[in-house]
Structure formats: C-alpha cells, structure tokens
Amino acid sequence: MSEQVADAPQDSPRPDDHEAGAGRDPLSMLFQPGAWRLERRLHTRPVYELYATLIALAITAVIIGLLVIIVGVSPLDAFASLYEGAFGNRESALETLVQATPLILTGLCAAIAFRAGVWNIGGQGQFIAGAIGTWWVYDTMPGLPAPVLFVAMFAGAAVFGAVWATVASVLLVRYGTNEILTTVMLNFVIDSGLSWLLSGPWQANDTPYSQTERMVESTFLPRFFDDSRLHLGFALALVMVAVVHFLVRRTTLGFELRAIGVNKQAASYKGVSVGAAIIAVMAISGALAGLAGAGELLGLHHRINFEFGGQAVGFTGIIVALVARLHPAGVIVVAVAFAGLINGATQMQVGTGIPAALVDVIEGVALVLVLLAAVACRYRLRKIAHHHG
C-alpha cells in the first residue's frame, strides 16, 4: 500500500477544501439537486451501525411524540410519565428489569437462530415448552434436594424448549419444510397442549380454574432485594448473553453457524455440515426460550395457568433481536428499553389517558426504522464536487 489512511472519514462527506473556501452557501449546496448523493459502501464500522440505530430510535421518539400530540396530550407529559413508570424510581427501575428478564432470553433465542439464517419464529412456543419442562421435573422428581432440583428444573426447561424447536429443524433439514411456517404452527400446538394439561392431568385439585398447584416455596428463585420481585433469573439471563456471545464469536460451532447464515452454498462446499449446524442452532435457540419459561415460572408465577405466556415474550423477543441487530449485548439494552416501555405505558395510561397499547406502535415503528437504518448504513452520503465552469 502506498499510503495508509488509517482514519479516513467516510460517514460524513469530506469537507472539500478548495470549494468550501469559494464562499458557497452550505445550505444552498445541501438543497441543490445532485450536490449530494448516496454511494454504496461495502463495509461499515460497527460504531456507525450503533449511531444509525440510535438515530432511528430518536426518530421513533419524534414520531411517537407527534402521535401523542394528535391524541391531544403534551408529548413532554407523556414521555415524562412513560419515563417515570419505567425508570423513575428504584421500584419501577427494578420492576423494569423483572420484565426484561424473559425478553433478554427470548431475544437471544431469536438472535442466535437469525444469525444462522434460520427463521425461528417459535420462541413463544419454546418458552411455554420450557415452563412445561420445569413443571414436569418438579412434578415427577419431588424427592430431589434443593440445589439439584433447581439444576434439574432449568435443565428440563432447556431440554423441552430445545426439543420443541428441534421438531421444526428436523422437518427443515429432512424435508425442507419452511421453518417459519412450522415454528408458528408449533406455537399453536403447544398452546393447545398446555390447555389440555391445565384442564386435565396437571389441574390443581382445589380450584375450578385451569391451573396447576402453586409450587412449594423452596422452589422459588431467590430474590435480590426485599422490596422487589427481581429474581435470580435476571442474573441467569445476563450469563446467557455472555455465553451466547462467546459461542457465536469464539467457538467452531459459532463460526459455522455464522457461515451458514452468510452463504450456505460455500459453507457446504467447505465441509460445514449445514444440516447439523441448523439442528444445533435451533436446539440452542429453543433452549434459551425454554430457560425464559423456567425463569418466569420459578421467579414470578410459581404456577402455570392459562395466562402464562400471555405477555407474548416470545414474539417480543423477535423484535428485540432485530432491533438489537442480532448482537447479544444489544439484546440486553433493547430488552431493558422495551421492558421499560411496557411498564411505563401503564403509568402513562393512568397519568395521561393514552392507551398502553401505544407500546405496540412504538415497538413497530422502532423496528421499521432500525431496519431502515441498517440499510442506510450500507450507503454513504457524499458531496459531489462541482466543476461547472
């Protein structure tokens, strides 16, 4: 290389010295047709993706603000009460982390599968499978000493989640069945399965409701503080983020699953067993959602009823993963932000009358804008030098 330009500015247009000096009005340059144009860029630095994501989220806030104005509420009031409910005080901040816990895990579930180009939309079903697995271990192995029982219950959750995802991956690998369709259908199947369990074999004796018994207190996950529901599951979720990050970046399996996500054909020519990698990544993905189910059951609900999974954390996890651009660490940030939105919206509804369903709109707008930002990252805006005589 004749010359190394270590830090060439690429995002912002390069200041064009000999012309800027010519005393042109920068604003008129900006609006002059053809003065700026987009150029395809083959390579983006991660920082720029981060900036673009942040800009997208800022635009989301503006759009939501406008919506709120239309409803007739001051956006400042709305955002203030949203913030208050999400992070305004110790209590609400901790509660936001409680909500974020399953989202982190289902976000990881989607992120790792999407990395491999496998479209696992079944996080919700695998989440419920995880809860079922937990209960099954609890129900069938009552004699286990506490620490072993905890391990066994989480293992059961992971295995059930993994197995449920594997149904789809086996169909994909053996018969080429589209995994989007199968995972969505498996969500419905397990819902029905759960209803049957709750109104039959696992129904509690003392109630007319479709629900299990309440679990014994020794199976409750320890909580961090006396005044908050924040439980050990949150720490587990953070550990899983580190595990997934390590898996994706530092292991041969991670290397191979990224490879099939990028170019399946070249991967198979280079001896990567594509089928095996798909089975592995789906099992891991399902296990992560399964762990979310265990965490919710053992940390919060302590029984399964037909409302279990009503928060649709499996589906929100997909959005979390996409907004986080499939980065494990990003999943934490986005999951916490979304959890804050969910909690804050309740407060906002009480305070300002704006329906809490606004959260869904926010999530949707954020998703679209972040995906647009991802595309925009592949271009660079540059000024065209004019040489008209």
Place this chain on the structure above:
Amino acid sequence: MADTDQSGAAAPGENILVAEEVTKVFPGVVANDSVNVAIRRAEIHCLLGENGAGKTTLADILYGVYQPDEGRVLLEGEPLELNSPRDAIEAGIGMVHQHFELVPPMSVIENVVIGTQAKQWLDLTEARRRLEEFFADYDVEIDPDAEVGRLSVGEQQWVEIFKTLYFGVEILILDEPTAVLTPQGIDELFRILRRMRDEGLTIILITHKLKEVMDLSDRVTVLRRGKVVGTVDTADVDQRDLARMMVGREVLMQADKAASNVGEPVLEVEEIHLESDTGRGSLDGLSITVGSGEIVGVAGVSGNGQNALFDAVVGVRHPETGSIRITGQDTTESAPHRIATLGVASVPADRIAQGLMMDFSVKENLVLGNQRERQFSRAGILNRGQIDAFAAESIDTYEIKTPSASQITRTLSGGNLQKIIMARELSGQPQLIVAHQPTRGLDIAATEYVRRRLIQERDRGAGVLLMSEDLDEIFQLSDRIAVIYDGRIVAVTEPDATTLEQIGMHMAGASDTDRGSQ
C-alpha cells in the same frame, strides 16, 4: 524500456476520455492516487496492474459507480459529472463488469432491452430486429430467445457486451473479459473488438494476460498501488517491459518442473453418471484417475461437466452410478465434511458463490473449512492467536492486499479474493487438490507463484486435478492431460505427446454443433 509519455502529452482533440488527478480513498486504502489517464478516440487501451492496483476502481469511476474524492473526468475536453452508471450510459460510456449483471431466467432479448425502454411497454420486435442484425453482423451465434441462465459464460459475456452496445455507447469498458473465455472464445472476442475499434468504438480493457495486451491493444496504462506508472505505446514494449512496470522488478515467466514421480492413486473416479438438476451440468460415465505426485489437467470448454465433476469429488453431489475413491476410501456417498477430513483441498470456479464468505473477515475466510483443525481450535473453541498468526503469514506470503486481517472480505479486489482461497487451500499439506481455474483473475506474479506452489505440492506427493480453460496453464503444469467433453473424458495424453491444436479439436468434440444441446 520505451519512454512513457505522460497522458497530458497526447495531442489535444485526440483524447476522448480523460481522468485528471483522480484520487479515490476507501477506508484504509488509497485505491486511486492522483491518476492521470488519457484515452484516445477509437483505440484499444489496456489497463494493466497487479491485483489491487486500482484498475476496477478507476473503471468504476469512469462509469459513474464511484465519484472521485479528488480530480475529475473529462469527456471530449468537457468536465463530466457522473452520478451513476445511468449518467455514464447517457454520456456514451458503457461497462461490462467482472461479475455479470444479467437476469438468468430472462431471455437474451429481454436482458438486452431491460432499462432501455422509456416507454411503458416493451417494444420487442424492434429490439429483436436490431439484435439479430448485430449478431449476424458480427458472426455471433446466439438465439435472442434463449434463456440467459442456460448460456455458457462466454455467451453470457456477449450478451453483456451487446447489451451495452445497444445503448449506443461510444466507449466500452471491459473488466477482465477473457478470464471466463476459452482460447477460441478469446480469439473471437478479439477479432470483434478489433473490428469495433476500426469502426470507431473506443475500448478500455482490463486484463492480466500480457499476451493479450500485446496482441490487442494500441496503448497500455500501467497502474501500481493506485498510481499510474506510465502510459506506453504497445508497439514500443515487450511483455518483459510491461511486467517490470507492473511489479517494479523482473518477473520469472516460467515455472520449472522436474519429472513427476507418480505413486498410489489418490483419486479414482469410475464411470460416474450425474444428472443435471442444479444447473451445474451432468456427467455421463466419466472416469479419471490422479496419482499422488501427479498433476492431471482437465481441458475442456466450460459447461462440459467440469462443475459436475468438481461437485462429485468434493461430495456436494452424489453420482447415481459409478464410484469415487479418494486415497483408497470409497467416498461415492460421503458428505463434504467427511471428504474434507481425507485431506482434500478444493478451489471452486466461482469464488464468490462457492469459495468465500463475503461478509466474513479476511482472516476468517483464510481458515474457513479448517476451523476444526487442531491448529485453529481446541475442544470447539477457536484459537484466535493461531488464527491471527496464520492470517498474517498468508497475507504476507500471498501478498494479499488488505488494510488488515480483520477487513471485511467483500471490499477486496477480484484477484485478492482468489489469493485468499489459494492461501487457504494450499496450506495444510493436502493429499488431493481439486483446482478449478486456480489462477483466474490473478496477476502475473501471483499466477506464477500459485503455479509454482502447485508443482511444489505435487513434488511433496499430493495429487492435483487441475481444471482450466487456459490451455497454456494446462500444458505448463500437467503431467497428463485429459479432455472433458459432454460429461465424459474423451482423450488422455501427455503434454509432450500432443499439441494445442489436437487438444483444441478434442475439446470441440465430434461436431461443433451439439454443445448447446446438453
């Protein structure tokens, strides 16, 4: 060496397209550094330079894909502002890229007409008339209604060229057009390019083959590391001069080779049949054997089963009948990952589709496929230190031009992509090397290096199955030559016992006409 006239020195009025002080910077690379080139009307002007010298970037600037960071482009003396290829086409400049941009499921005529019609409806009759005229005029036999995906690579290139000419351009830029052609195809292309030049077309041609530069061009501009070394009249120089200008030192043009010492067979392919289901060709009872310590060259016009043979050997497709043994083990039904563990290295013809992860870093591509080797991982955990060390070493020995080992592969130049594959595949002492066009797109120094390495591997005891359309390469490297035609090996001989012409005749098969029918 001949004196290098500075581009500005050409008589005014004669120059049609001029790049003036053009600089283009990519993150970490100055791809073009104050480049001055003057293209004269109705000349064939070659751009020559090592891999990564900035040829494609310069062409892309002339064609409006990129805008120069500094400097400007002049057309007939007037500053030209190109914001997109569309602007370039309107200004009369067309380009055929290294990787084609055709729509495979559409017909030739539809591909030609795409983007040319201002009207809402497609006027195919008029287009057909003009196209048929073109083809008849230049003696090119292509059916305007044929589906482009079914044409050979050479024919697709014609479609690209005619598509460009259909826009009525006056300047035609061709980026490595001969890399995909057979010797006959190259002759035909050159015949037509010369005629087009004589009719007033200005042609800018990028190639690595010095013989072609000498054959065809009027003038040559040599680039090195983004800078212009000089522009010379082709008549004033020889290949050696050009090589020296390009590389900055003397280049050995011949790879020496001792007699082969053939051992046990490492590849035995017996009577395999393979149906064409993927568009990658079929085999019809093909047999071939490669011994250790031997290079077997497979000569053939592309589309006669080379891809199918490649796929069958590396295990991506399995033959319906017949058998394949690698180092004595039956691999007829084995999966690619099993076959890879037998010490099989493979260089696919299409480096982007089958050889690389364009979104991975350079170093990740350098270990792709070997990630489970003890050298690069233990217990499933990647050994980053070893990977970095190996990458640094490969980048050094193969002179891969990249700002760093962590650079995203997509940004590398065509030849440097090929270097990544060669560095990867020739590491790790393979028993069998299946190489399809291993030097495609490589500059002369890299080509000679790769050929020398293949011979070294042979001398070490590896068997090499070399598939190439470059007959010079086949003759230079092979201990035995096999000709593939219509899914079968139709002749096996030794390089000393045959001639280029004889091989060429075998390649054309019994009659020339039944090639398109498969």
